[in-house]
Amino acid sequence: MDDESRQSSQSRLLSRRSVAAKIKSKPIVRPDRLSDLVIDALRNDMESGRIGPGSRLPSEKDLTESFNVSRTVIREAISRLQSDGLVVSRQGSGVYVTSPSEGTRAFRLGLNDPHEKTTARDIYELRICVESDAAGLAALRRGKTDLAMLEKALKTLSAAGGDLEKGVNADVQFHRLIARLTKNSAIIRFHEFLASMLTDTVRLARANSAMHEGLTEYVATEHVAIFEAIVAGDAEKARHAMRMHLNKAQERLGLL
Amino acid sequence: MDDESRQSSQSRLLSRRSVAAKIKSKPIVRPDRLSDLVIDALRNDMESGRIGPGSRLPSEKDLTESFNVSRTVIREAISRLQSDGLVVSRQGSGVYVTSPSEGTRAFRLGLNDPHEKTTARDIYELRICVESDAAGLAALRRGKTDLAMLEKALKTLSAAGGDLEKGVNADVQFHRLIARLTKNSAIIRFHEFLASMLTDTVRLARANSAMHEGLTEYVATEHVAIFEAIVAGDAEKARHAMRMHLNKAQERLGLL
DNA sequence: ATATATCAGTTATCATACAACTTATGAAGG
DNA sequence: CCTTCATAAGTTGTATGATAACTGATATAT
Numbered sequence: 001m002d003d004e005s006r007q008s009s010q011s012r013l014l015s016r017r018s019v020a021a022k023i024k025s026k027p028i029v030r031p032d033r034l035s036d037l038v039i040d041a042l043r044n045d046m047e048s049g050r051i052g053p054g055s056r057l058p059s060e061k062d063l064t065e066s067f068n069v070s071r072t073v074i075r076e077a078i079s080r081l082q083s084d085g086l087v088v089s090r091q092g093s094g095v096y097v098t099s100p101s102e103g104t105r106a107f108r109l110g111l112n113d114p115h116e117k118t119t120a121r122d123i124y125e126l127r128i129c130v131e132s133d134a135a136g137l138a139a140l141r142r143g144k145t146d147l148a149m150l151e152k153a154l155k156t157l158s159a160a161g162g163d164l165e166k167g168v169n170a171d172v173q174f175h176r177l178i179a180r181l182t183k184n185s186a187i188i189r190f191h192e193f194l195a196s197m198l199t200d201t202v203r204l205a206r207a208n209s210a211m212h213e214g215l216t217e218y219v220a221t222e223h224v225a226i227f228e229a230i231v232a233g234d235a236e237k238a239r240h241a242m243r244m245h246l247n248k249a250q251e252r253l254g255l256l
Numbered sequence: 257m258d259d260e261s262r263q264s265s266q267s268r269l270l271s272r273r274s275v276a277a278k279i280k281s282k283p284i285v286r287p288d289r290l291s292d293l294v295i296d297a298l299r300n301d302m303e304s305g306r307i308g309p310g311s312r313l314p315s316e317k318d319l320t321e322s323f324n325v326s327r328t329v330i331r332e333a334i335s336r337l338q339s340d341g342l343v344v345s346r347q348g349s350g351v352y353v354t355s356p357s358e359g360t361r362a363f364r365l366g367l368n369d370p371h372e373k374t375t376a377r378d379i380y381e382l383r384i385c386v387e388s389d390a391a392g393l394a395a396l397r398r399g400k401t402d403l404a405m406l407e408k409a410l411k412t413l414s415a416a417g418g419d420l421e422k423g424v425n426a427d428v429q430f431h432r433l434i435a436r437l438t439k440n441s442a443i444i445r446f447h448e449f450l451a452s453m454l455t456d457t458v459r460l461a462r463a464n465s466a467m468h469e470g471l472t473e474y475v476a477t478e479h480v481a482i483f484e485a486i487v488a489g490d491a492e493k494a495r496h497a498m499r500m501h502l503n504k505a506q507e508r509l510g511l512l
Numbered sequence: 513a514t515a516t517a518t519c520a521g522t523t524a525t526c527a528t529a530c531a532a533c534t535t536a537t538g539a540a541g542g
Numbered sequence: 543c544c545t546t547c548a549t550a551a552g553t554t555g556t557a558t559g560a561t562a563a564c565t566g567a568t569a570t571a572t
Contacts, residue, residue, distance in 0.1 A: 033555075035335070059522060070557040072328070075524090076335045079291065083336040091523045092564030106340075106362040107449040109442060122442040125393070126386070129443065133385035186365060186378040187385065193363040290525075315553060326526045331554090347554045348533030 034069050038077035041067070046086060046097055053099035057087065109197060120201040121255045127194045128246045131175065134191060135226055135242035136235035138181035146181050147231060153177055154227055158220050174223060178242075181230070202253060222248065290325050294333035297323070302342060302353055309355035313343065365453060376457040377511045383450045384502045387431065390447060391482055391498035392491035394437035402437050403487060409433055410483055414476050430479060434498075437486070458509060478504065 045051045058066065063074045078095055081087045084106050089095040109118060142150075157170040172195065179191035222245040229238035301307045314322065319330045334351055337343045340362050345351040365374055398406075413426040428451065435447040478501040485494035 035555095061522085072331075072556060072558090075328075076332060078523095079332045080336055080339040083339060089523065090565080092521080093566075094522060106364050107446060108341075108362050109445075118441045118445075122440045125438075125440050126442045126446060129389035130382070130385050133389065137381070182381075184378045184381050185374045186382045189365075189374075190363060190382060317553080328525060328527090334554095345554065346534075348552080349535075350553060 034067075034073045035076040035080065038063070038067055038069065038073060039080060042077065042081060043086070051097050053097050055097055057095040057097065059094065120198065121250075123194060123197055124201075124246075124250055124253075124255050127191075127198065128243060128250070130187065130191060130194065131179070131246060132239045132243040134179050134182050134187055135230065136239040137184065137187070138178050139230045139233050139235045139238040141183050142181045142230055142233070146177075150174070150177050150181070150227060150230065154220075154223055157223060171219070178226070178230070201255075219245075219249075290323075290329045291332040291336065294319070294323055294325065294329060295336060298333065298337060299342070307353050309353050311353055312349075313351040313353065315350065376454065377506075379450060379453055380457075380502075380506055380509075380511050383447075383454065384499060384506070386443065386447055386450065387435070387502060388495045388499040390435050390438050390443055391486065392495040393440065393443070394434050395486045395489050395491045395494040397439050398437045398486055398489075402433075406430070406433050406437070406483060406486065410476075410479055413479060427475070434482070434486070457511075475501075475505075 042051075042057070051057065057063070057078070060071055060074050060078070064071050067074070078087065078089060082089055082095075085098060087095050087097055109123065138146075153170060153174045157167065157174060175195070176191070179188050182188065222241070225241040226238060226245060229241050298307075298313070307313065313319070313334070316327050316330050316334070320327050323330065334343065334345060338345055338351075341354060343351050343353055365379065394402075409426060409430045413423065413430060431451070432447070435444050438444065478497070481497040482494060482501060485497050
């Protein structure tokens with residue numbers, strides 16, 4: 001009996017193949033994982049308000065029946081929803097939809113996802129927003145030791161000279177430092193996030209566009225302008241200098 | 257051999273209780289889920305570079321043995337790592353560590369997480385960065401229909417009068433529209449994200465601080481200033497107007 | 513009335529089996 | 543020697559059943 005029930009239920013289910021085929025009718029993008037389907041469905045229910053914050057999700061057993069998948073799949077889906085902070089599960093009680101902003105939530109930026117039309121340029125633009133303002137805040141909040149570190153980074157940068165790798169690192173470090181000067185952990189971390197999103201793009205662009213001679217000096221000038229504005233504590237000027245710097249960089253990288 | 261190993265492994269396992277006790281020695285925060293332990297361990301290995309991008313994780317079987325947990329737990333852990341974009345799993349092959357910026361990655365902001373000292377103020381500040389620049393971009397890119405919509409939102413806002421709920425909604429809508437005018441999906445979505453992070457805070461603050469009379473008119477004036485700058489296509493002015501507006505709002509909300 | 517015990521329902525974990533896929537190895541044929 | 547194809551071993555994906563741990567409510571005893 002064990003055997004037959006397994007067999008029959010097995011065949012009653014949508015076979016993985018058919019589901020996969022269905023998905024792959026549109027671009028390959030989605031791996032053929034059943035939990036993805038469940039996630040999308042549940043997300044939809046929640047975002048459309050059909051399940052509303054605070055209310056309980058159907059039990060795993062119910063979900064297996066309504067989706068015709070195994071409990072394994074349901075659990076994986078719920079687990080991922082939970083790690084996104086959309087639900088919390090309480091053992092013995094159930095899974096509950098969290099109210100927005102309760103707990104930790106995640107911001108996703110898909111650079112490859114064909115669903116998304118977000119381009120590297122978009123992200124770079126967002127970076128300009130954040131970083132130019134960060135420079136402004138830095139000008140208001142910089143301490144003495146902060147300035148010393150920034151100055152040191154500037155020197156490292158100019159000392160790098162022809163060494164590309166070294167130059168890039170010093171550059172990154174300079175910007176990272178400015179983010180830290182804001183003393184705002186949200187800004188610091190988001191800056192880090194954007195930078196890491198862009199590393200590949202930047203590296204690629206940098207490799208393609210031959211470095212003009214004198215470029216490093218030029219960049220150094222821009223950096224100095226930013227630095228001086230921060231030293232002077234002039235937020236407006238710091239923002240402007242940073243914006244100019246990043247705009248030029250954007251051009252140089254061919255992101256415009 | 258199978259049999260004995262089964263039995264013994266069962267008893268050899270850390271019982272859930274003991275694990276839970278261990279965790280709960282520090283604040284309650286962590287639910288006693290084994291997959292969390294696995295996730296933390298793997299994250300650590302990856303971030304410390306012990307597993308390096310591109311390389312393969314140990315197979316699920318190996319992991320079950322080294323962690324002494326069931327495959328279910330391992331799979332949940334991996335599934336969540338995958339949904340965070342830290343790894344990709346290829347059926348029949350293995351689970352591979354993604355290189356940073358490959359695929360989609362997530363930015364998390366924990367408002368409650370005791371590990372994080374991110375405050376609502378930090379987030380609001382980040383919002384100011386993004387939104388003031390968004391206003392600038394909006395001024396450069398607004399189309400005709402865009403302006404019409406924006407104007408309509410303004411009218412709705414002033415028409416709301418005393419109705420608080422209505423007023424808030426119109427306000428949110430106004431800002432949302434401006435984000436959309438940038439035509440930058442990264443900015444649009446990040447703005448949405450920040451707004452949703454702040455909803456609770458804003459709602460609370462609004463409830464606490466009694467609304468001064470004449471406040472709505474005052475806010476309306478600020479909105480008009482932003483609107484006019486966008487209409488004029490003056491990016492610098494739009495940025496400034498938005499920044500002023502949000503700074504004032506921040507004060508009013510007691511986030512300063 | 514208050515506490516306690518019990519029970520049904522739910523999530524968490526374990527174990528096993530099988531399906532589907534990947535990769536390497538090696539045999540067969542050119 | 544090289545290519546091609548089959549096979550086998552290893553790996554992830556899914557299904558299923560069983561048990562542990564927890565929750566909430568109901569019933570019971572004091």
